[in-house]
Amino acid sequence: MSRRFKAAGKNDAWFALFFIAAIVVAALIPRHDDAGQTDRPAPVPAAALKE
Structure with a gap:
């Protein structure tokens, strides 16, 4: 069972x-209200x- 979760924490930094x-x-995508339509x-x- 421990071999199954051996690499569980390897990609935590990339996921974050x-x-x-x-x-x-x-946040950078302009919303319809803020776009000045x-x-x-x-x-x-x-x-x-x-x-």
Whole structure:
């Protein structure tokens, strides 16, 4: 049984590095809200809709 888990900790550093890199890449991807899309008009105040 011990031979089966002999290399269990060899790739821990690489897994941690890959996980951190994935978080960094996901943070750099622009989201739809932050991208400055001007396809939709700006919100109109409720006072302007009463008239």
